[in-house]
Amino acid sequence: MICGLARSTKEDIDRAWESLKYAKTSMIHMFIATSDIHMKYKLNMSREQVVERARSMVTYARSLGFKHVRFGLEDATRSDKEFVYRIIGEVIKAGATCICVADTVGCNLPNEFAQLIVDIKANTLGIKNVILAGHCHNDLGLATANTLAGICAGVRQVDVTINGIGERAGNASLEEIVMAIKCRGEEVLGGVYTGINTKHIFTTSNMVEEYSGVKLQPHKAIVGANAFTHESGIHQDGILKNKGTYEFISAEDVGFIRASEHGIKLGKLSGRHALNIKMLELGYNFEEKQLEDLFWRFKSMAGRKKNITDDDLRTLILNETIQPQIA
Incomplete structure (x- = not known):
């Protein structure tokens, strides 16, 4: 129609x-x-x-x-x-x-x-x-x-509108309404459904953002850059054990492609477990004492730098592992 x-x-x-x-x-x-x-x-x-x-x-x-x-x-x-x-x-x-x-x-x-x-x-x-x-x-x-x-x-x-764009503060967001119905429609909304293929939501959102020039805030529900990213140490520990602990909506359900398997973003609130997993992703396996030393140096860096990149971590690793031997 x-x-x-x-x-x-x-x-x-x-x-x-x-x-x-x-x-x-x-x-x-x-x-x-x-x-x-x-x-x-x-x-x-x-x-x-x-x-x-x-x-x-x-x-x-x-x-x-x-x-x-x-x-x-x-x-x-x-x-x-x-x-x-x-x-x-x-x-x-x-x-x-x-x-x-x-x-x-x-x-x-x-x-x-x-x-x-x-x-x-x-x-x-x-x-x-x-x-x-x-x-x-x-x-x-x-x-x-x-x-x-x-x-x-x-x-x-x-x-509804994709990304909630519209006059003034915008309109009801398609992705929020669709996922609310998908996740709670049967239980709370009397069995309503949309029939929309939700796996295309994220790519469609990106397309609209690109062509409209209206940028999304990182914390936008469902489609924001941080929607499936975890920085808090408590959250990261839970996600590493079971994604369902802190993800009510699956990233895969909306076509969100993570930079890493668990969506972990290292920062000043991250814990040892998350740092260790990230090191393993980069190909490094530390013993407990080495990891402990690296962790505190990482925390010092994270206190000074908001976005920790893989290159930052490799620099930390090199400083930790390549030390001159004292006779």
């Missing part, structure tokens, strides 16, 4: 139809703002005018040939609920097949967004005949949480 976005105007709807009329399955997603602040200052329209515009434009889209009409309520989370119920009921009667509830400014907490979905389901005529969708922004860092809360409440179509 290919979907085209349009404002609730004939000009936009005509453009969408010209672009999509030959698609095997097409959808139009039209929208209009429903909050008082948007209607007054942006649209300069009354509630009655907004309802009439929404109803007539859905009817127009259906008349052109769109069988799937998705109608979005921009700024729904700051809208009067009674008005929300009313306008949704009207566009459903006009032929809308999907209703999208938008947290346009990212102001909701998860319980609020879920409650809005519950209230819409309980108070809107015809709501059982359409699909409910959610569109969440990340202004409070809650886009993923709100989207998942919406799914728990009955949303079955969600708007």
Whole structure:
């Protein structure tokens, strides 16, 4: 299914139809703002005018040939609920097949967004005949949480973006939503699933980062450079014994290729066990006393240098092993 976005105007709807009329399955997603602040200052329209515009434009889209009409309520989370119920009921009667509830400014907490979905389901005529969708922004860092809360409440179509890119602080992140559903969908989310091949997530994320020029923070969930890297000594010890101790999500599940087998990054918090494993990877096997001496010299270096490279370690090893013999 290919979907085209349009404002609730004939000009936009005509453009969408010209672009999509030959698609095997097409959808139009039209929208209009429903909050008082948007209607007054942006649209300069009354509630009655907004309802009439929404109803007539859905009817127009259906008349052109769109069988799937998705109608979005921009700024729904700051809208009067009674008005929300009313306008949704009207566009459903006009032929809308999907209703999208938008947290346009990212102001909701998860319980609020879920409650809005519950209230819409309980108070809107015809709501059982359409699909409910959610569109969440990340202004409070809650886009993923709100989207998942919406799914728990009955949303079955969600708007996401790769790497969470989008206006201002961004939108709900595809990789976070997909992996949350993959890992907890059966247990917590009522058995929902996506069918997405998650092994392509990491390479797709890298492609989007490269072509968009929008760089990922290292600690970005799922796809950040540090997402499967372990620096703390306690964590490293656990990972070396069993990856499941500190990895709830498998790196392989998202196509993440590690620089080393266990994703260990040596630093000032690393312990002897991790250092020994790294030495073995580099081809060196030390006796206990040699390793102890090397470890404290390594800790001194790590206190001065954030990123410890293999060459740094080899330098330490050479200084430790190639010493002049005193007669």
